[in-house]
Amino acid sequence: xxxxxxxxxxxxxxxxxxxxxxxxxxxxxxxxxxxxxxxxxxxxxxxxxxxxxxxxxxxxxxxxxxxxxxxxxxxxxxxxxxxxxxxxxxxxxxxxxxxxxxxxxxxxxxxxxxxxxxxxxxxxxxxxxxxxxxxxxxxxxxxxxxxxxxxxxxxxxxxxxxxxxxxxxxxxxxxxxxxxxxxxxxxxxxxxxxxxxxxxxxxxxxxxxxxxxxxxxxxxxxxxxxxxxxxxxxxxxxxxxxxxxxxxxxxxxxxxxxxxxxxxxxxxxxxxxxxxxxxxxxxxxxxxxxxxxxxxxxxxxxxxxxxxxxxxxxxxxxxxxxxxxxxxxxxxxxxxxx
Numbered sequence: 001x002x003x004x005x006x007x008x009x010x011x012x013x014x015x016x017x018x019x020x021x022x023x024x025x026x027x028x029x030x031x032x033x034x035x036x037x038x039x040x041x042x043x044x045x046x047x048x049x050x051x052x053x054x055x056x057x058x059x060x061x062x063x064x065x066x067x068x069x070x071x072x073x074x075x076x077x078x079x080x081x082x083x084x085x086x087x088x089x090x091x092x093x094x095x096x097x098x099x100x101x102x103x104x105x106x107x108x109x110x111x112x113x114x115x116x117x118x119x120x121x122x123x124x125x126x127x128x129x130x131x132x133x134x135x136x137x138x139x140x141x142x143x144x145x146x147x148x149x150x151x152x153x154x155x156x157x158x159x160x161x162x163x164x165x166x167x168x169x170x171x172x173x174x175x176x177x178x179x180x181x182x183x184x185x186x187x188x189x190x191x192x193x194x195x196x197x198x199x200x201x202x203x204x205x206x207x208x209x210x211x212x213x214x215x216x217x218x219x220x221x222x223x224x225x226x227x228x229x230x231x232x233x234x235x236x237x238x239x240x241x242x243x244x245x246x247x248x249x250x251x252x253x254x255x256x257x258x259x260x261x262x263x264x265x266x267x268x269x270x271x272x273x274x275x276x277x278x279x280x281x282x283x284x285x286x287x288x289x290x291x292x293x294x295x296x297x298x299x300x301x302x303x304x305x306x307x308x309x310x311x312x313x314x315x316x317x318x319x320x321x322x323x324x325x326x327x328x329x330x331x332x333x334x335x336x337x338x
Contacts, residue, residue, distance in 0.1 A: 037183040039132045039152065040309050041302045044097035047126075049075060052096070056125045057104070059162055066166035069201060071098070071129040071155055074171060077201045078153050081208035082133055092134035099306055100127035100158070128156045128306040132185070134178060140221050143228045143291045145280075149217065150178035152185060156307035168197035172310045173208060175215050177224070181280050184298035186224060187313040191215040194311060223321060227290040230324050236337060237275065237288050240323060243336045244268050259322055259333055262308070262315040267300040274299055290327075294320035 038046070052072040059068050069077075075094050083091050102125050105112075109121035131153050138149040154172040161167075174192040178185055193211055198204045232240070245268055247261045263271075274296050276284040281292040281299070297316035304312050322333035 038097060039095065039150075039178060039183045039185050039302070040097050040130055040304070040306065042099070042305055042309075044099045044130070044306060047096050047098050049094060049096060052098075052126075052129070057123045059102075059125055059157060061166040062163045063165045068157070068160075068162070069169055069171075069198070069204065071096075071126065073201055074129075074153060074155050074204065075131050077204045078131075078151060078173065078208050079133055081205050081212070082135070082151055085209055085212045086135055086138070089135050090137045092136060094131045094133050096129065096131045097306070098126035098129045101125075102127055127158050128154075130154045130306045130309060132178065138217070140177070142221070142224050143289075145295075146180040147177035147186065147221075147224075148180055149175070150185065151175045151212075152187075152310065152313075154306055154310050159307060166199070168199050171196040171198065171204065173211055174310050174313070175212060176220060176313075177217075179295060179298070182295065182299060184295055184302070185313050186220070186294075186298065187310060187317055188215075188220040188223065189314065189317075191220065192310060192314050194314075223317075224291065224294070227294055227320060227324055229289075230327055231287040231289040232293070232327060232337075233287055234283075234285065236327075237293070239338075240336050241268060241272055243338075258335060259318065260315060261319060262312045263297065263300060263319075267303060267312075270300040270303065271296045290320055290324045293323070 038044075049072060052070070052075070056070070056072075058070040060066060061068065075096065079091065079094060104123040105117070106121055106123060109117060112121060133151040135149040135151070140147050152174045156170075159170055172192075172194055173196055174185075174187050176185060176187040176191045191211070193207065196204075196207055198207060244261060244263065245265060247255065247258065248265060250258070275282055275288065278296070278299070281295045283289075283292060294316065297319060298313065301309065301312045301316055319333075322330075323336055326333040326337050
């Protein structure tokens with residue numbers, strides 16, 4: 001049996017996936033990415049790493065003028081950590097998405113009318129950035145869908161106080177699998193750091209390696225493969241959608257006793273539309289297996305803003321696994337199917 005490479009060079013071991021999942025295959029060629037699909041959409045735009053490095057200023061902490069770790073440094077540091085930990089694998093070029101551009105001017109252009117500004121007079125940086133780095137030589141197939149190992153990072157300056165003195169900065173970093181059919185991200189609890197606070201790129205590099213080491217891809221794959229073994233009827237699916245809509249209106253005290261559900265009403269509507277129209281995961285008029293339901297959730301999550309994307313990615317996993325367990329008699333998510 002082939003094994004999945006998950007350890008760094010100096011301590012490389014091969015983990016046998018047979019205990020948890022079907023056989024994973026390691027290939028040599030680089031997968032060709034589908035540029036028409038992105039792991040996140042919403043109001044984002046695609047940019048290059050060179051644009052972030054050469055065309056964007058770096059924000060500072062206002063009270064002491066200390067530099068932040070900018071988006072380009074964040075991406076490069078995680079990319080270097082991935083190359084080190086997964087040495088010998090093919091590490092893809094980062095797919096970078098940004099939003100909420102912050103515009104400024106150089107001092108010499110302060111008094112110019114806006115319609116007379118030259119490009120050289122302007123400064124910009126992006127409040128929010130997200131990136132995905134695929135490792136196409138580590139992959140598995142689940143329910144006929146090829147999944148590549150993928151690393152995703154999120155940075156949002158709006159979640160920090162840049163008017164203070166320098167403090168450890170907030171990052172979000174995840175490792176999981178990306179469904180190559182639709183670029184939906186599959187995030188698992190062990191592969192997500194939602195409150196990663198570091199002061200420099202050295203600390204960030206070490207934290208990335210720690211995350212890679214703690215993540216168990218075989219366990220994650222097994223979890224996703226199990227989803228394909230359970231199906232729900234159209235009636236049950238409609239019941240779950242109705243309860244998800246109702247969840248938003250529950251009194252706070254009641255809602256706190258429930259499992260969390262982070263999708264918005266608009267995203268729940270997207271799940272309903274995809275159930276009917278999606279060529280890959282739609283099942284209108286038929287039973288819907290939980291793998292397809294999971295991808296309906298992760299597909300809807302692609303409309304999230306950058307700063308909420310990874311939290312909702314993880315929550316999509318929690319919802320799919322929890323409802324799958326409820327269909328087998330577990331009580332925790334039972335409210336959604338009753």
